[in-house]
Amino acid sequence: MIEINATMVAQVLNFLILAAILRALAYKPVARMLQQRSDKIRETIDKADADKKAAEETLRQYKSQLADAQRRAQEIVDKAELTARQEREVLVAETKKEIDRMKQNAQAEIENERNRAFEQMKAEIVSLSLAAAEKIVEKNLTSKENDKLVGDFISGLDKDMFDEAK
Amino acid sequence: MEHIGVRETVQFMGLTFNWGTLCMTWLAMAVVIVISCLAVRSLKVIPKGWQNFIEIVVVWLQGQMENMMGKRGKLFAPFIVSLFLFLLTCNLLGLIPFLESPTNDLNTTLGMALMVVCIVHISGLYFKGGHYIAHFFQPFAPFVVINMIEEIAKPITLAFRLFGNILAGEILIIVLLHLVPIWMPIPSVLWLAFSIFISCVHAVIFTMLSMAYIGNAVKE
Numbered sequence: 001m002i003e004i005n006a007t008m009v010a011q012v013l014n015f016l017i018l019a020a021i022l023r024a025l026a027y028k029p030v031a032r033m034l035q036q037r038s039d040k041i042r043e044t045i046d047k048a049d050a051d052k053k054a055a056e057e058t059l060r061q062y063k064s065q066l067a068d069a070q071r072r073a074q075e076i077v078d079k080a081e082l083t084a085r086q087e088r089e090v091l092v093a094e095t096k097k098e099i100d101r102m103k104q105n106a107q108a109e110i111e112n113e114r115n116r117a118f119e120q121m122k123a124e125i126v127s128l129s130l131a132a133a134e135k136i137v138e139k140n141l142t143s144k145e146n147d148k149l150v151g152d153f154i155s156g157l158d159k160d161m162f163d164e165a166k
Numbered sequence: 167m168e169h170i171g172v173r174e175t176v177q178f179m180g181l182t183f184n185w186g187t188l189c190m191t192w193l194a195m196a197v198v199i200v201i202s203c204l205a206v207r208s209l210k211v212i213p214k215g216w217q218n219f220i221e222i223v224v225v226w227l228q229g230q231m232e233n234m235m236g237k238r239g240k241l242f243a244p245f246i247v248s249l250f251l252f253l254l255t256c257n258l259l260g261l262i263p264f265l266e267s268p269t270n271d272l273n274t275t276l277g278m279a280l281m282v283v284c285i286v287h288i289s290g291l292y293f294k295g296g297h298y299i300a301h302f303f304q305p306f307a308p309f310v311v312i313n314m315i316e317e318i319a320k321p322i323t324l325a326f327r328l329f330g331n332i333l334a335g336e337i338l339i340i341v342l343l344h345l346v347p348i349w350m351p352i353p354s355v356l357w358l359a360f361s362i363f364i365s366c367v368h369a370v371i372f373t374m375l376s377m378a379y380i381g382n383a384v385k386e
Contacts, residue, residue: 003173006181007273011191012281018195018252023244026202030217030224031243033209040211 129153173271187271194255194268201251223247230374234381238293242380245285249278250373253328257365260336261358267332267365275329279321282376286320290383298383324375331368335361 130150176185205220213221227247231239253269260267268274290298302313339361342354 002272003184004273004276005175005183006178007184007187007271008277008280010183010188011268011274011277014188014191014195015248015252015278015281018198019245019248021199022202022248022251025199026206026220027224027244027247029206029209030220033211034221034225034228037211 126150126154184271184273186266187268187274190259190266191256191268191274193265194252194259197255197259198248198251223250227373231377231381234374234377234385236381236385238384238386239377239381242285242289242377242384246373246377249282249376250369253278253372254366254369257328257332257369258362260332261339261361261365267336269328270333270336272325272329276321276325278328278372279324282324282379283317283321286379286383289380293384320379324372328368328372331364335364 130146133149133153173184174186175182177183201216202220205216209217224243224247227250228240228243231243231246235242256268256274258267259265260270287298294301302317303310335357338357339354342357346353
């Protein structure tokens with residue numbers, strides 16, 4: 001059952017041949033692949049770290065820009081509010097002025113209207129007075145006499161009487 | 167049962183060869199080469215199929231070599247990986263009906279063990295020179311006797327451990343098939359399963375011990 005013979009040497013040779021074949025055929029490509037994989041994983045991890053750092057930096061920049069933008073927006077809002085308040089005050093003042101001016105205009109117009117009405121009334125009174133006088137005296141005077149009579153009548157009117165009539 | 171241990175021999179150039187062992191060895195070599203070809207046929211970053219198996223073996227053995235042999239272990243990586251794959255295939259081959267393990271022949275296991283021991287001593291002398299020879303005389307000169315016995319025991323234990331286990335496994339399979347009726351295959355199946363486990367374990371043990379011996383000789 002146990003017999004040592006030349007098979008032992010043949011087996012060693014067989015194995016050495018197999019080892020040489022496997023080294024060239026399998027071990028080297030597999031070892032190269034494993035190395036490539038570990039390099040790739042390392043590279044990916046390094047890249048991921050770099051990307052993370054870049055992302056954090058970008059986030060920090062964005063936050064800073066956002067804070068800056070918010071600050072500037074607040075400034076703009078404050079400024080706009082201030083401007084609006086000032087404009088409102090200006091508008092209110094202008095409106096008050098306009099109202100005053102319109103009031104003055106209205107008063108002036110009223111005055112004019114009153115004067116015009118007074119003049120009309122005066123003319124009406126004259127004509128009525130003439131008609132009344134004509135009826136009373138029932139005498140047809142000449143035109144010259146009429147004018148004189150009217151002029152005397154008018155000038156005889158008391159100015160204060162009109163003021164009271166106002 | 168009478169065929170157990172009987173080997174067909176051939177004569178070539180005046181030398182005797184166990185023909186069955188040689189044929190089974192060539193078959194085992196072919197299987198290993200075919201599996202390796204399948205594994206490396208289209209290597210991918212994400213492994214599939216046999217590439218997984220070969221990568222698991224290579225990565226595991228590389229890790230063991232780094233622990234046991236240091237940086238110089240990389241030099242022996244192809245040898246160790248080949249040794250493991252070869253022994254594993256040889257051990258498992260005997261579990262297939264009508265085939266036998268090349269490792270159930272002492273010529274195979276002793277050949278492997280002597281080859282490992284030769285590599286151990288040659289590597290030791292190459293990397294450590296005189297210090298390697300001096301370590302046989304440590305701690306005192308008379309210890310050289312004990313150290314020599316240890317060195318001689320190394321290949322013998324390596325060879326006989328593997329040979330004995332594989333041969334015993336195969337013999338017991340045959341014996342069980344004769345002892346137990348065919349309608350009750352449970353003992354045979356259980357023993358077959360155990361033999362698969364034993365085959366793997368002894369391939370690992372042989373490889374690990376070889377790594378340890380080489381590691382002792384070459385480690386800085």
